[in-house]
Amino acid sequence: MAMTVSYFAWVRERMGVAEEVIEKPATVATVRELVAWLAERDERGALAFVEPGRIRAAIDGAMVGPDALLGDEVALFPPVTGG
Amino acid sequence: MAMTVSYFAWVRERMGVAEEVIEKPATVATVRELVAWLAERDERGALAFVEPGRIRAAIDGAMVGPDALLGDEVALFPPVTGG
Amino acid sequence: MIRVAVTTDAIDIPAELDIHDAGGHGASASFIGRVRGDGGLVELFLEHHPALTEAGLAELAHVAADRWALSALTLVHRVGAMVPGDSIVLVLASSAHRAEALSATEFLIDRLKTDVMLWKRETFADGRVEWVEPRESDHGRAERWDT
């Protein structure tokens, strides 16, 4: 199934793109499973998601946990450091 | 013994003066005793010091309690309300 | 840099900000208290002690500077007659870190209300003149800092 994944900060730098449309396998249903799948997909993903515990996600504008179910889009990024 | 007493806010208004030099009896040694003596001295004092518990004092620029010993000068006033 | 002032003139907030910010601080917190026109208030008069009010403010400023790592501190209190909208007090505290600047600001505004020789008198449109009574809550807030 096609979905849009956007990346921010050092996740974006390591992935080499700010956004991509992926074809995810049917077995990937949650944020945690997507992160694991991206880490295995290629070298870039292995580098970006070497520490899955440091990855945060947002769906439809809301921060979500690793077990959130995926929809049409998701943003993946490191912990925020604004202010 | 002569000492200078200054008054502020409604204590000043009720006393009718901002400052006076008084001759206090030798039996008046503390702030509490001075307030009691002023309350008995005349009508103005009776009005200003009708509730001695509401009176605050400062000696040499520092806030003091009712049992502080008197020196050459003392300021008597209601609780402060700045800010 | 500690700057403390008692003034009968309007507090020039942009000028105070310029002086205070000359250092280029990492974090700056501020508090401004203004006269409110509640209940038909037409004048607020702040009575002060010619020497001890400023000394009390300076003492508070030094307590704050000893307690928190501040790069600048400004404390300006207006006295005399004011009308609704006028600024009564300005606190500016800066530090490398936000927690220090915020805590120092809150400490100063809380303690100002209980520790410094200043008395508010309110005049209302109907002619009533009343000295402001301290609020119990102000003492509660001020005492939080004793620990």
Next chain:
Amino acid sequence: MIRVAVTTDAIDIPAELDIHDAGGHGASASFIGRVRGDGGLVELFLEHHPALTEAGLAELAHVAADRWALSALTLVHRVGAMVPGDSIVLVLASSAHRAEALSATEFLIDRLKTDVMLWKRETFADGRVEWVEPRESDHGRAERWDT
């Protein structure tokens, strides 16, 4: 009046103060965070999400407005490239009462650091480029508001 903005331009603090203060509030608290030149820092870059960063700020502003009785609230965050001395973030909160203005300001600056999609990247004079790591203490401060 709630005003939230994300901007790549310098934050015009006097202009924001003028807009915010139009109401003539009883108590106004503020916080300004600036870029510090510590350790030879020459540039701070703030990455943001084109839509979600402003939405996150607006959400925080509404949480604060629901929690405290505020007469005005301003939240401006700069993004993009900045140099030491530049203002990164401005929080202005006003109320009839000081405790509300001070608490809302502190809440907003604490939560900004943990809840809004913003990422800091530092460039140093020796050429090093580093993404800023969140500090545990920031999470501790932000969680104080959960109760």
